[in-house]
Amino acid sequence: MTASAILPDRGPGDRISAVFWRRPRVLLALLLAPPLLWLGIVYLGSLAALLLQSFYSIDEFSGVIKHEFTLKTYGDLLRPSNMDIIIRTLVMSAAVTLASVVVALPIAYYAARYARGRWKAVFYLGVMLPLWSSYLVKVYAWKLILAKEGILTWIADSLGVSFLLDALLALPSIGGSSLSTSFIGTWIVFVYVWLPYMILPMQAALERVPESMLEASADLGASPGLTFRKVTFPLALPGIIAGSIFTFSLTMGDYIIPQIIGTSANFIGMAVYQQQGTAGNIPLAAAFSVVPIVIMLIYLTLAKRAGAFDAL
Amino acid sequence: MHSDRAPLSLRLSAIAGLLFLHLPIALIFLYAFTTEERSFAFPPPGLTTKWFAVAWGRADIWPPLYLSLKVAAISTLLAMILGTLVAAAMARARFFGRDQLSLLIILPIALPGVITGMSLRSAFSIMDIPFSTLTIVLGHATFCIVIVYNNAVARFRRLSGGVVEASADLGANAFQTFRYILLPNLGSALLAGGMLAFALSFDEVIVTTFTSGQQSTLPIWMLNELVRPRQRPVTNVVAIVVFCATFIPILLAYTLTRGGSDTAGGGK
Numbered sequence: 001m002t003a004s005a006i007l008p009d010r011g012p013g014d015r016i017s018a019v020f021w022r023r024p025r026v027l028l029a030l031l032l033a034p035p036l037l038w039l040g041i042v043y044l045g046s047l048a049a050l051l052l053q054s055f056y057s058i059d060e061f062s063g064v065i066k067h068e069f070t071l072k073t074y075g076d077l078l079r080p081s082n083m084d085i086i087i088r089t090l091v092m093s094a095a096v097t098l099a100s101v102v103v104a105l106p107i108a109y110y111a112a113r114y115a116r117g118r119w120k121a122v123f124y125l126g127v128m129l130p131l132w133s134s135y136l137v138k139v140y141a142w143k144l145i146l147a148k149e150g151i152l153t154w155i156a157d158s159l160g161v162s163f164l165l166d167a168l169l170a171l172p173s174i175g176g177s178s179l180s181t182s183f184i185g186t187w188i189v190f191v192y193v194w195l196p197y198m199i200l201p202m203q204a205a206l207e208r209v210p211e212s213m214l215e216a217s218a219d220l221g222a223s224p225g226l227t228f229r230k231v232t233f234p235l236a237l238p239g240i241i242a243g244s245i246f247t248f249s250l251t252m253g254d255y256i257i258p259q260i261i262g263t264s265a266n267f268i269g270m271a272v273y274q275q276q277g278t279a280g281n282i283p284l285a286a287a288f289s290v291v292p293i294v295i296m297l298i299y300l301t302l303a304k305r306a307g308a309f310d311a312l
Numbered sequence: 313m314h315s316d317r318a319p320l321s322l323r324l325s326a327i328a329g330l331l332f333l334h335l336p337i338a339l340i341f342l343y344a345f346t347t348e349e350r351s352f353a354f355p356p357p358g359l360t361t362k363w364f365a366v367a368w369g370r371a372d373i374w375p376p377l378y379l380s381l382k383v384a385a386i387s388t389l390l391a392m393i394l395g396t397l398v399a400a401a402m403a404r405a406r407f408f409g410r411d412q413l414s415l416l417i418i419l420p421i422a423l424p425g426v427i428t429g430m431s432l433r434s435a436f437s438i439m440d441i442p443f444s445t446l447t448i449v450l451g452h453a454t455f456c457i458v459i460v461y462n463n464a465v466a467r468f469r470r471l472s473g474g475v476v477e478a479s480a481d482l483g484a485n486a487f488q489t490f491r492y493i494l495l496p497n498l499g500s501a502l503l504a505g506g507m508l509a510f511a512l513s514f515d516e517v518i519v520t521t522f523t524s525g526q527q528s529t530l531p532i533w534m535l536n537e538l539v540r541p542r543q544r545p546v547t548n549v550v551a552i553v554v555f556c557a558t559f560i561p562i563l564l565a566y567t568l569t570r571g572g573s574d575t576a577g578g579g580k
Contacts, residue, residue: 010485013485013486013487013488014485016485016486016487017485017486017487020486021480021486024405027486028401028405028407031397031398031400031401032397032398032401032413034393034394034397035394035395035397035398035417035457036413038390038394038453038454038457039416039417039454039457042432042450042453042454043416043419043420043428043431043454044416045435046428046431046432046434046435047427047431049431049434049435049437049438049439050427050430050431050434050435052434052438053434053437053438065437103329103332104329106322106325106326106329107325107326107329107330109322109326110318110322110323110326111326113318114317114318114322114323123326123330125566126330126333126334127330127333128562128566129334129559129562129563130333130334130337132508132511132558132559132562133337133555133558133559133562134515134531134551134554134555134558134559135515135517136515136517136531136534136535136538136551136554137337137340137551137554137555138336138337139538140340140534140538140547140548140551141336141337141339141340142336143538144336144339144340144343145336145339151339154355192332192333192336195329195332195333196333224319245422249422249423249424250424252424253423253424253425253426253427253518254424254425254426254518255426255518256517256518256535259539260535260538260539268426269424269426269518272426272430273426273521273522276430276433276522282433282434282437285430285433286430286434289426289427289430289431292423292424292426292427293423293427296422296423296424
């Protein structure tokens with residue numbers, strides 16, 4: 001057969017292409033093999049190692065890890081001092097998430113409903129740049145702001161309202177000697193750092209609220225406030241829940257912010273870091289890190305039921 | 313009543329929110345020029361540029377900077393290869409386990425960094441792998457894949473399948489089609505993904521603390537300075553370097569992916 005619709009074979013490239021053409025699955029397998037091997041071995045393998053380690057225990061006298069299956073480490077996790085850490089972290093994560101919703105709402109609402117043309121770009125970059133810029137630099141900036149001799153104290157002094165700052169710091173359990181060594185400070189910095197993660201999904205959800213519904217609500221006599229409460233907010237809720245996944249999860253795992261700004265009280269992330277580092281108790285560190293995984297799995301299941309993933 | 317102009321209170325709180333997001337970063341720049349070395353006194357008692365020279369002369373800054381650049385470069389390269397491959401597979405084909413795979417790609421950044429870090433730390437501990445540049449790269453490349461993937465898969469979806477078929481009809485084999493059709497069209501998206509991955513890796517601190525052992529990258533150097541400060545303004549100078557090393561790639565990535573009309577067959 002000389003006369004053929006198929007072009008002459010010019011080399012191995014053509015022959016391999018022909019195989020790809022006849023068997024697309026071969027190409028697919030070749031494309032998928034390297035990333036699957038990487039993620040499967042490095043990432044899933046590590047997660048499995050984490051889970052395995054959490055079922056080991058540490059010999060309290062020698063400090064050597066006993067490589068046999070036990071639930072003892074999880075028993076240690078349930079000690080009151082460790083439960084305090086978990087509860088403190090969850091309360092902080094919830095407080096950060098709530099504050100993020102409040103601060104993000106006007107920005108997201110304005111960007112979604114009113115910003116046009118150049119302002120749209122300003123809002124987009126205005127949220128994206130802080131989101132992407134260096135995490136450590138942002139935390140450091142707040143150290144400068146919240147320090148005892150820092151800018152907030154100076155502003156309060158200049159305005160003659162330092163008594164307000166003092167009253168805030170005098171609050172039991174969340175106050176402290178300065179904002180940079182109090183829970184209030186930790187909370188402010190968490191809100192600042194994760195805020196863009198709340199704004200973006202919220203804005204996406206608000207942009208999808210049809211204009212006609214707002215007009216219908218107005219035609220039926222609802223005030224702007226009532227329209228917001230009864231129409232806009234419920235429709236934006238999946239986006240808000242999607243944002244809360246990030247703010248909650250990121251707060252729960254972070255250990256840099258509470259280490260640099262705040263009291264010396266422990267959070268889950270700090271406990272993981274200290275247990276695997278200075279304390280050398282890798283099993284307990286592993287058991288501690290299973291806590292956020294479990295909480296996030298529950299959170300994600302609930303969020304999925306609330307339709308948060310459709311909003312992403 | 314329905315109006316197209318935002319109420320004043322909404323406009324003010326939106327602008328206040330944006331300022332809240334940006335002003336703190338501006339302070340870092342101001343404090344790099346202060347003459348006050350020990351405290352964060354505001355306003356700075358005087359301004360000087362000497363800290364840039366001092367930072368340049370500090371020998372302890374250069375090794376972390378080199379290590380950060382090296383790790384970010386290797387991780388970005390690995391992430392670009394793996395991310396593009398998985399994006400090419402996910403863009404068109406339907407296969408068993410596709411949803412699970414997309415979850416697997418996203419998981420390293422969806423779960424808190426402390427989990428990725430601790431998982432890798434556990435694995436190294438079980439397998440007796442000593443800490444090295446490689447152990448840092450293992451973590452960084454894993455969470456950088458998703459960044460490249462996101463950019464590449466978006467471009468793949470915009471790219472019309474027709475151009476690939478046309479290329480085959482004209483006699484090009486798979487490799488020629490990749491070289492002359494796919495690569496030029498994917499180029500800017502891959503570059504943008506690579507830049508974002510570089511910025512992410514250069515700045516990453518949480519996973520790194522678990523996988524670096526005695527070595528320190530620039531963010532780890534900064535973290536140590538935050539906990540035990542030596543010359544505070546020098547830390548600000550380094551903070552500016554870190555800020556620029558992440559900020560410039562991000563701005564470039566934004567300009568690279570902003571358009572979209574440059575994609576062949578995009579309108580189809």
